[in-house]
Amino acid sequence: MCGIVGYLGNRQATDVLVDGLSKLEYRGYDSAGVAVNNGKDELEIRKYQGRLAVLAEDLEKNPIQGHLGIGHTRWATHGVPSDVNSHPHFNKEKTIAVVHNGIIENYLELREELQAEGYEFISQTDTEVAAHMISKYYNGDLLDAVYKATARFRGAYALGVICTENDKELVAVRKDSPLIVGLGEGENFIASDIPAVLKYTRKVYYLENGEYVHIVGDKVEVLNENREVVEKKVNEINWDVEAASKAGYDHFMIKEIYEQPEATRNTLERRLDANGEIKLDDINITKEQLDKINKIYIVACGTAYNAGLVGKHAVERFLKVPVVTDIASEFRYSDPFVDENTLVILASQSGETADTLSVLREAKAKGATVLSIANVVGSSIARESDYTLYTWAGPEIAVASTKAYTTQIVAFIMIALDFGLKKGTITKEEYMNYIAELKEIPDQVAEVLKCEDQIKEISKQLVDKNDIFYLGRGLDYSTAMEGALKIKEISYTHAEAFAAGELKHGTIALIEEGVPVIVLATQQRLFEKMLSNMQEVKARGANVISITEVTNKEVEKSSDSVIYIPEVDNILAGILSVIPLQLLAYYVAKERGCDIDKPRNLAKSVTVE
Numbered sequence: 001m002c003g004i005v006g007y008l009g010n011r012q013a014t015d016v017l018v019d020g021l022s023k024l025e026y027r028g029y030d031s032a033g034v035a036v037n038n039g040k041d042e043l044e045i046r047k048y049q050g051r052l053a054v055l056a057e058d059l060e061k062n063p064i065q066g067h068l069g070i071g072h073t074r075w076a077t078h079g080v081p082s083d084v085n086s087h088p089h090f091n092k093e094k095t096i097a098v099v100h101n102g103i104i105e106n107y108l109e110l111r112e113e114l115q116a117e118g119y120e121f122i123s124q125t126d127t128e129v130a131a132h133m134i135s136k137y138y139n140g141d142l143l144d145a146v147y148k149a150t151a152r153f154r155g156a157y158a159l160g161v162i163c164t165e166n167d168k169e170l171v172a173v174r175k176d177s178p179l180i181v182g183l184g185e186g187e188n189f190i191a192s193d194i195p196a197v198l199k200y201t202r203k204v205y206y207l208e209n210g211e212y213v214h215i216v217g218d219k220v221e222v223l224n225e226n227r228e229v230v231e232k233k234v235n236e237i238n239w240d241v242e243a244a245s246k247a248g249y250d251h252f253m254i255k256e257i258y259e260q261p262e263a264t265r266n267t268l269e270r271r272l273d274a275n276g277e278i279k280l281d282d283i284n285i286t287k288e289q290l291d292k293i294n295k296i297y298i299v300a301c302g303t304a305y306n307a308g309l310v311g312k313h314a315v316e317r318f319l320k321v322p323v324v325t326d327i328a329s330e331f332r333y334s335d336p337f338v339d340e341n342t343l344v345i346l347a348s349q350s351g352e353t354a355d356t357l358s359v360l361r362e363a364k365a366k367g368a369t370v371l372s373i374a375n376v377v378g379s380s381i382a383r384e385s386d387y388t389l390y391t392w393a394g395p396e397i398a399v400a401s402t403k404a405y406t407t408q409i410v411a412f413i414m415i416a417l418d419f420g421l422k423k424g425t426i427t428k429e430e431y432m433n434y435i436a437e438l439k440e441i442p443d444q445v446a447e448v449l450k451c452e453d454q455i456k457e458i459s460k461q462l463v464d465k466n467d468i469f470y471l472g473r474g475l476d477y478s479t480a481m482e483g484a485l486k487i488k489e490i491s492y493t494h495a496e497a498f499a500a501g502e503l504k505h506g507t508i509a510l511i512e513e514g515v516p517v518i519v520l521a522t523q524q525r526l527f528e529k530m531l532s533n534m535q536e537v538k539a540r541g542a543n544v545i546s547i548t549e550v551t552n553k554e555v556e557k558s559s560d561s562v563i564y565i566p567e568v569d570n571i572l573a574g575i576l577s578v579i580p581l582q583l584l585a586y587y588v589a590k591e592r593g594c595d596i597d598k599p600r601n602l603a604k605s606v607t608v609e
Contacts, residue, residue: 002029002101003073004179005196006160008170008215009187013037013069018056020189020196021071025052025598029073031086034059035097036069037167042094047072047086068167070160070190072099078107079124089128091135092120095164096142098134100127101192102156102177110152126155134161143214146171147227156354160190170215174207178352178380181205181213181220183234188215194237195395202237206378235378251596253398253490257582258449263403264575265442266392267410276435278418283371283387290319290423293369295342298325299359303401303485304347304408309478310574311345311412317571318420328355332362340367345415348372349396349404351379360384373411375404389415398597400489402582405482406445406575413438413571437569441576444566448579451563455580458545458561459587461516462493468516469507470497470581471537473530476520479574483518483581490599491589500533513541518581521548521555522565522573534558547577 003024007016017034032055033047044064048054052073072087079085088097104110107126110133115121119132133152138145142163150159156176162169172179172190182189182197182204189197190213194204207213210225222230249255273279296315298308305327312323326334328346332355338344344363348356351374360381363370372385375393382388391407417434420426462468468487470480480497487495498507500519511517517537521530531554538544538558546559549567556562565576589596 002075002192003196004070004099004101004158004160004190004192005072006070006099006162006170006172006190007187008068008168009184009218010067011187012063013066014059014064016189016200017069017071018052018059019199020191021052021073023195023198024073024192029075030081031074031076031083032072033074033086033088034064034069034071035088035090035099035162036064036066037162037164038064038066039167041164043090043097043162043164045088045090045094045097047083047088049081049083049086066167068162068170070097070099070162070170077103078126085123085125087127089123089125089131091131093135096131096135096138097162098127098131099160100130101158101179102175104129104153104157105155106153130157130159138163140165142166142169142171143212146173146212150175158192166216168217170213172213172215174211175209176354176357176380178350179207179213181207181222183220186218188218188220190215195397198237204235204237205232206235206383208383209380250590251398251586253400253402253596254586256396256398256403257579257586259394260403260406260579261442261446261449263391263393263407264410264445266394267407268414268438268441270392271414272435276432278414278435280389280415280418283389283415283418285369285371285387285419285422287422287424289369290419292341293321293343295337296321296323296345297331297336297338297342297363298323298345298347299328299331299356300325300347301328301353301355303405303482304349304353304356306478306482306485307405307408307412308345308347309481310409310475311347311416313475313478314413314416314571315345315419318416318426319423320420320425328353328359332359338363338366338368342366342368344368344370345412346370346372346381346385347374347408347412348379348381349375349401349408351376351381353381357381357384371415373408373415375407399599399602400486400585400596406578409575410438410441434569434571437572440568441572444568444576445579448565448576449583451580452583454561454563455583456587458563459584459591461543462584462588463591465516466494467510468493468495468518469510470495470518470520471500471503471530471533472497472520473500473526473533474523475570475574476523476526476530476577479520479577479581480518482578483520483585486582486585487588489602490585490596491592491594492600493588500530503533503536508536508540511537511540511542515542517542517544518584519544519546519555519559520577521546521552522577523570525570527552531555531558547580549573
């Protein structure tokens with residue numbers, strides 16, 4: 001959520017800022033703005049509620065000249081979406097401007113203090129406190145003022161700050177909210193994420209918590225909380241802007257759905273050695289360590305949580321250790337039983353999810369081993385975990401996650417297989433058989449994608465429905481939860497997933513004539529029971545759309561439509577059965593005319609609690 005871009009160099013700053021912000025639109029936002037040092041007594045600030053195009057059009061008609069600037073796309077937390085509440089925020093004289101991601105938790109206390117001293121506020125935001133507090137401490141040294149102001153803040157923040165006095169100085173700081181530095185030739189950048197700077201440079205610094213950036217002219221200095229210079233590693237980005245473009249597709253989401261064969265192949269095959277065995281990068285957990293683990297928690301949010309539900313089945317099946325999957329925002333407040341004999345597995349596409357990051361830090365403080373599954377290299381969760389397995393899914397731009405989900409499931413299964421073999425809870429023969437089946441998954445995903453035309457037709461039946469229900473048992477219930485989440489996210493249709501065995505305990509009261517019920521029936525030992533559940537809802541007038549394996553023709557007797565997937569081991573079925581659910585959500589949203597890649601009220605990277 002929210003996007004920051006800052007620039008100091010020889011180009012016109014607004015060109016770089018608007019271009020960079022356009023690459024961050026996937027993060028979700030409700031307004032956009034820039035502040036530029038134009039060499040005058042006041043910073044020139046333009047900011048508007050609505051899409052970035054509103055700001056871009058204004059700047060095209062009335063350009064701002066200047067080579068130093070900061071820009072922001074805001075997703076409202078404090079104060080309604082409006083021009084006034086948009087970033088950048090500034091002091092009364094407009095000599096200092098600030099852009100901010102995160103939340104300053106003690107802003108009300110600081111606001112009252114500043115108001116008592118005569119400072120006037122015009123917005124409802126917590127960020128305006130930062131602008132006035134930096135102004136309060138400013139005495140000609142911008143870096144010193146930022147240090148003194150941030151020492152007063154509690155909460156999460158990434159800040160970019162400029163002032164009128166020096167048109168060749170940019171200051172930034174990161175605490176619990178992502179920020180990178182782009183290193184160019186005679187120009188430098190700050191940004192919330194890499195796509196914002198890829199057009200200009202492939203060299204970046206990943207900032208750690210408590211690090212400050214001081215850019216003066218073409219010199220970049222990173223300092224810690226004690227104002228000591230930090231030697232940073234330069235990271236070379238090996239993917240290009242084209243990887244983050246639509247490449248001819250109507251939306252990023254459909255492009256990313258179609259990238260899943262390659263993405264799942266990358267997740268697996270980059271980790272197979274010459275013998276076809278799994279090598280989990282630098283995850284060197286030994287049998288002795290595994291023997292000591294008596295509790296495993298899988299913790300995540302949203303789609304990653306749904307992947308974690310599948311991961312629970314895989315870890316329990318192959319490692320024979322009980323697993324609890326929990327929502328990150330609930331887990332850390334439930335006083336979980338975490339100690340040195342606990343393994344905590346985190347999943348996060350962005351690697352910056354605030355709730356998940358908080359779980360990581362608390363788990364490590366209690367002595368637990370933390371293993372993370374992430375897609376973004378160098379992200380906070382990846383850096384702070386004891387071990388990290390990257391999914392290598394490539395950039396995922398659409399807010400609604402697709403390829404991150406399927407690659408996370410592959411990653412969970414690989415971890416479970418590796419640990420199971422080490423611990424001796426599965427045989428080498430079983431291990432190799434599952435790897436052989438995993439290697440077939442990318443081609444099987446490609447096969448399922450051929451059902452797109454059938455899905456388009458089914459979507460037309462659902463476009464005007466107010467309620468859609470998803471049913472499943474066992475692993476199918478986990479997949480049903482992800483299917484319901486997808487269609488809620490992007491088409492704004494009310495959808496719920498039910499454990500099919502719970503129908504008779506209350507939820508069947510919701511089934512009436514014409515209600516769409518999407519049934520997943522891929523788990524063979526539960527198949528006959530699912531047939532009974534299908535007949536229950538069909539008898540009450542439901543429009544039944546079934547997803548099952550190609551050998552299960554019996555479903556046709558109780559279904560209005562059937563989507564077939566290849567026959568596969570039960571533990572792998574969810575990777576295939578979710579593909580039709582992703583396509584269905586996409587085409588229902590498209591029929592409804594929704595903003596598919598940037599659904600309302602949502603953000604790609606949730607960096608506040």
